[in-house]
Amino acid sequence: MVISKICCIGAGYVGGPTCSVMALKCPNICVTVVDRSAERIAQWNSDKLPIYEPGLDDVVKKCRNVNLFFSTDVETAIREADLIFISVNTPTKTFGNGKGRAADLKYVESAARLIAEIAQSNKIVVEKSTVPVRAAESIMHILRANQKPGIRYDILSNPEFLAEGTAVDDLLHPDRVLIGGEETSEGHQALEKLSWVYQHWIPKENIITTNTWSSELSKLAANAFLAQRISSINSLSAVCEATGADVSEVARAVGLDSRIGSKFLQASVGFGGSCFQKDILNLVYICEGLNLPQVAEYWQQVIHMNEYQKTRFSQKIIECLFNTVSDKRISIFGFAFKKNTGDTRETPAITVCKTLLEEGAKLDIYDPKVEPEQIIDDLTHPCVTDSPEDVKKAVQIHSDPYSAVRGTHAIVLCTEWDEFIGLDYKRIFQSMMKPAYIFDGRKILDHDHLQQIGFHVQTIGKKLNR
Ligand code: NAD
Known part of the structure; x- marks a missing residue:
């Protein structure tokens, strides 16, 4: 052997x-x-x-x-x-x-x-x-x-x-x-x-060999390309909201071009995870060291756009809730950086939650796989308010989505867990304060259905009528 x-x-x-x-x-x-x-x-x-x-x-x-x-x-x-x-x-x-x-x-x-x-x-x-x-x-x-x-x-x-x-x-x-x-x-x-x-x-043909430096750079390049596609479609989501275009329709039309392809063209609250940001920063740092500032700046923009998207979404929530979330209870659906993982590293939910906490909101958070201690740890390090104790008082973690919506003003969907699609939204609507809002940061819910129930729905890259 x-x-x-x-x-x-x-x-x-x-x-x-x-x-x-x-x-x-x-x-x-x-x-x-x-x-x-x-x-x-x-x-x-x-x-x-x-x-x-x-x-x-x-x-x-x-x-x-x-x-x-x-x-x-x-x-x-x-x-x-x-x-x-x-x-x-x-x-x-x-x-x-x-x-x-x-x-x-x-x-x-x-x-x-x-x-x-x-x-x-x-x-x-x-x-x-x-x-x-x-x-x-x-x-x-x-x-x-x-x-x-x-x-x-x-x-x-x-x-x-x-x-x-x-x-x-x-x-x-x-x-x-x-x-x-x-x-x-x-x-x-x-x-x-x-x-x-x-x-x-x-199969042997799927195992490709290169020199060491190409292999190291290819990994950074692959993550940079994937993140770039997300930032590109997210940048267009802002244009859609301002013009009446629908980012899902744009993504479909663009992605059907076989030179472009449809993967990683889903607009959202932003990308997270331990790798995309880290690996692009790595590429940026390498380019700066090689005296290639224009190349560094090019890739840095992918991260800037992601930060902008997370902030833009958070601000939209506050604006819709009559420009104040102070003492309002808001349900957060999903905390992991994407579905089918309990990983919260660089999750957009952290930015969204911290922005809302800074503005005085009370949060009711539900995620099917993230441990409660992890959520509290992410929201208290580094702390946005006077003390971690204040954050702990303002945050309740739930083990079931229906208990996380009782008496809240809005639901903010941060992770695309499948289980959020099949919830009983009529029941949820009844237990919430009115007007009841849903902010779908992952574009996975049936917005027409939610509007029929009575929800005010906001999503990314599409102006909805109510
Ligand atoms: P991780 O933090 O989950 O795991 C790393 C582990 O290494 C930790 O358990 C840590 O205790 C251990 N460790 C660190 N130093 C050690 C030492 N000297 N001796 C023994 N154990 C030690 O990290 P991860 O997500 O598995 O990522 C690992 C690497 O793979 C990173 O470079 C990451 O960028 C890359 N990567 C991650 C992903 C992903 O999706 N997470 C995908 C592709 C590549």
Whole structure:
């Protein structure tokens, strides 16, 4: 066998699902996922996994303690592995009085240092985390500076393209797997070994290989393009509201052009998640460092447009509610950054909720998968009012949507959970204050039906008659 033991450093949204699917499809390979968080590892070893992903429970149940292991014993896992994925978080750091933002590679560096310290045999080290271009150089530098005699390291770039909410399906049937490596015969051999692992379930023609720097840049570029499409359609949603055009009709007409395509053309309250903003900021930072200010500015605009959209939507809510939400109770439907995940990183709901709280509103929040503590944590760090205690007093978290609407003036839909489509809105209308408003930030509800019930409906990119 080419590779018999794999270790993955980082048991998060990427490391966990990726290794679970790898273990499922490669029964002869032993896959160990390690993390420095004992709590996270305990959750991976329990019935309640630390992340929600459709289909993941089944995969983990099939493989766990067969050829898939979750452990805090980083040392043993690294020592025994032929191939090590680095799948740690790469958060954004600020510098220059908060003006500059770039990827913080401290966790990638610490993972590289761990490998250098522990390894006693040849290792293929794979960047799974999304990193700036030429990050592999830094990893190689750390590894080679601490190299023990007779040990060889090969570094590969293998960025992950899964999307939260569809991670298992994305991993089982990826559009492509990308592997970048050094353009030497040893680099090529390492690349072939990782390719062999993926070939257990992915057709060879879907595994593309490039040099390391193209691979690193392609991941940033892919996220930048996806976010750009959302910002482009969101920019047009403002034009639609001002002119009487309907953004859904515009998106359909534009997307049917096969050169453009229909995906990622859904106008909304804005994009969220841990990756889009972070990866564009990363690209911007790289361009600034390369003295390419025009290119940096070009991509920065994608983020500006997203911020504008979130603020525009929040302001619209306040304007419609007679320009004051002070002491009004408002229901928030959905807090996760998108459906089918409990992840709230960079969720637009944070901006919406914080704006409403700043204006004195009281919030009744319901999300089917986000833990209440997470919502309170997101709304109190950094705090918008005098103290976190004020926020806690102004926010109630509900475990059912019907209790979240009792006596409220408006519903603000921030996440496109399917269950919001099928609710009994007649019942909801009856339990709310009048006039009752719905602000559909994801354009998933039946607006005609809601208007017939008596709701005042506002959405994105379309002026509604009432
Ligand atoms: P995450 O925060 O969910 O998980 C990272 C894990 O790494 C954490 O559990 C942390 O405790 C652990 N960790 C950090 N340093 C460690 C160390 N030295 N030793 C052991 N464990 C350590 O992050 P994520 O969402 O899984 O993202 C990981 C990387 O993948 C990021 O670079 C991200 O940009 C990229 N990515 C994320 C997604 C996504 O949808 N979340 C998709 C594609 C790529």
